[in-house]
Amino acid sequence: MAKFTEMPRKAQLGIVAVLGLVASVALYFVVYKSMSDENRANEVKLQAKIAENNTLRPYEQKLPELNRTVDALKLQLENLQKIVPDEKEADQFMHAMQNEARRAGIEVRRYEAKPTTTREFYTEVPFDMELDGPYYAMLNFFDRVSKLERIINISNLQVGAVKGGDVKGKKTYHYGPRESVISTCMATTFFSHETNQPAKPTGPARKK
Numbered sequence: 001m002a003k004f005t006e007m008p009r010k011a012q013l014g015i016v017a018v019l020g021l022v023a024s025v026a027l028y029f030v031v032y033k034s035m036s037d038e039n040r041a042n043e044v045k046l047q048a049k050i051a052e053n054n055t056l057r058p059y060e061q062k063l064p065e066l067n068r069t070v071d072a073l074k075l076q077l078e079n080l081q082k083i084v085p086d087e088k089e090a091d092q093f094m095h096a097m098q099n100e101a102r103r104a105g106i107e108v109r110r111y112e113a114k115p116t117t118t119r120e121f122y123t124e125v126p127f128d129m130e131l132d133g134p135y136y137a138m139l140n141f142f143d144r145v146s147k148l149e150r151i152i153n154i155s156n157l158q159v160g161a162v163k164g165g166d167v168k169g170k171k172t173y174h175y176g177p178r179e180s181v182i183s184t185c186m187a188t189t190f191f192s193h194e195t196n197q198p199a200k201p202t203g204p205a206r207k208k
Helices: 009-084 089-106 134-144
Strands: 106-111 122-133 152-162 183-193
Touching: 089 106, 089 122, 089 134, 122 134, 134 152, 134 183
Parallel strands: none
Antiparallel strands: 106 122, 122 183, 152 183
16 A cells, blocks of 8 residues: 555545545534533523513512512501511500500509400400599590500499499409499400410519
8 A cells, every 4th residue: 555645646635535525524523512502401491581571570669569569568567467466475565554544643453364265366355354543534545545556455444433333343442532443344455376276374563
């Protein structure tokens, strides 16, 4: 077989051309085709992401409105937690009642916790109360209680004169000259809780 250098010029050029073609084909399958396949796969992913973004694009304009709605719902939740707290804070309830009694000018003589009642989403916590003071101050007290943020229901309300009245408390106190009426009632407050998570009953609590 003749050496490459001994071959005619045309034969040499033909062999070089064939070798170049083989090298190009090999390079295509080894390098360029894999890169091309990867590029096509990336293009498919890109188009899928663009399509996904396009489906979300209408919500972009609504984002400020959605944020305002979320803020309004958070504020509403905060207000509801003031109206119906999520924990049984009997001390805060009694402090609130005591503060309103002091502002109205009456005396709270007794609190007595009664058995609680658990509902699906809230718990009723009732207290027997005994109060005394001037008649119009007593009216002012119940009006103040009705305007508190948290829900407090007054039931079994009885009002009578300090002397000779039909309403009798569990104990006789040293009444002042302006204390003309005695009142007994049941004040019921409410606490929210998680569904199927009944609150434990409260024990007796008295104030004399």
